[in-house]
Amino acid sequence: MLYEYAVDPKTVGASWENFRYLIEKFGFDKGRLISWFPGSWCREVFDTAKASDMKTIQLQRVTEKLSRAERYALVRNNRKYRPDLGSWLPNVLSQHHENPFRAIITSENPNGLDVVLLIDDLDEQHPLFSADVSWAAPRSAKGIAQDLRLFLVASKDIVIIDPFIDLRNHGADYTGPLREMFSVMTSAGRTNVKIELHFRTHSSRPPIEIVERDARRWLDGVIPNGCMVELYEWEEDRKLHNRAVLSERGGIASGEGFGVLADEASLDFSLLATSDSDERIRRHRPANNLLKLAQPAVRVDSDGTVKRI
Structure with a gap:
């Protein structure tokens, strides 16, 4: 089955470990898709990666893998990003209320929501992250x-x-x-x-x-x-x-x-x-x-x- 996930671009680009782990877990062949939300998702991932301690060779791999992800792992699902709501998480929660994601993946969960999965705790055995092919x-x-x-x-x-x-x-x-x-x-x-x-x-x-x-x-x-x-x-x-x-x-x-x-x-x-x-x-x-x-x-x-x- 195919499921759409909201994935925090800043969490993805925060480190090479985060990027490599997350980007390889998504794809039309894996049952998990990254919501292309906002429309600047790929750019935000790269900008965050560029500001991190990633090496030049790793940044090159980020560029290559993002290009491939655009074709094989990201999905545009007619979602509207509202700047008046502030940052990424409030926008995602608003969208989740209108058209639910399978789960929301980020690095913090201030409200303790069950739908939010923290990167440090992410596991393919989690009911919201497992995907039947x-x-x-x-x-x-x-x-x-x-x-x-x-x-x-x-x-x-x-x-x-x-x-x-x-x-x-x-x-x-x-x-x-x-x-x-x-x-x-x-x-x-x-x-x-x-x-x-x-x-x-x-x-x-x-x-x-x-x-x-x-x-x-x-x-x-x-x-x-x-x-x-x-x-x-x-x-x-x-x-x-x-x-x-x-x-x-x-x-x-x-x-x-x-x-x-x-x-x-x-x-x-x-x-x-x-x-x-x-x-x-x-x-x-x-x-x-x-x-x-x-x-x-x-x-x-x-x-x-x-x-x-």
């Missing part, structure tokens, strides 16, 4: 989207791989989860979102001419203004059995398909290693010629326009 998610449209929420709002574009995706909803509803995913992302302020759907060919699938004619109807009311869906139908390949939702941030594998069934079953999700998710995306890029398209890919825009790509 595998979990069961409700197999409903809203359940899938909500369990993927932090991943969705942090990602630029989404890649969904499921060999049995069928927007005609023959047996399972794939458009419901798609609609809810778009809703989660746009509600968080995301615009121009693209979701790619990658699936396996089958004799029952319609030819490209029918896809071009009917995709608008299949996705009616699903795609928000300015967003798009791309459809990729691949020739038979065993790698297409590896269902997952991916992005430039990482990936989450699923033991079952992303279509909603009437029996309200569950999905078994598990976080992917960064290298694994990157490789899966690379494999499904037509230009890389690692898989073969069964027919041309198409893009469906929010206004219903369907184009070959």
Whole structure:
């Protein structure tokens, strides 16, 4: 599961020991994400580190690791920093009241709050710091989207791989989860979102001419203004059995398909290693010629326009 933590930038940058310990505990592959709050979080970490007794070589490592963390460990969750509240902790507590963090990590806890974890006492066995990399998610449209929420709002574009995706909803509803995913992302302020759907060919699938004619109807009311869906139908390949939702941030594998069934079953999700998710995306890029398209890919825009790509 993915959890968002408020992590005090001054605590992170106070020493090389603090920085190295904390920065390595977070990532989309670890289940813990650092809230990019305030927007100057990375700069505040570095400024604090620069004012500490860190050596030049350590400061260089701080720069490198912060750059990597921006892509693989930090999440912007549409939070507003209020200068009138004063310092970091009052702002975090205000945000926690509106949209709870999993926990708050800092170096002092003047009010003795249970949600605050002190760096000196931090332990991966603590209930608020432990993170399961595998979990069961409700197999409903809203359940899938909500369990993927932090991943969705942090990602630029989404890649969904499921060999049995069928927007005609023959047996399972794939458009419901798609609609809810778009809703989660746009509600968080995301615009121009693209979701790619990658699936396996089958004799029952319609030819490209029918896809071009009917995709608008299949996705009616699903795609928000300015967003798009791309459809990729691949020739038979065993790698297409590896269902997952991916992005430039990482990936989450699923033991079952992303279509909603009437029996309200569950999905078994598990976080992917960064290298694994990157490789899966690379494999499904037509230009890389690692898989073969069964027919041309198409893009469906929010206004219903369907184009070959």
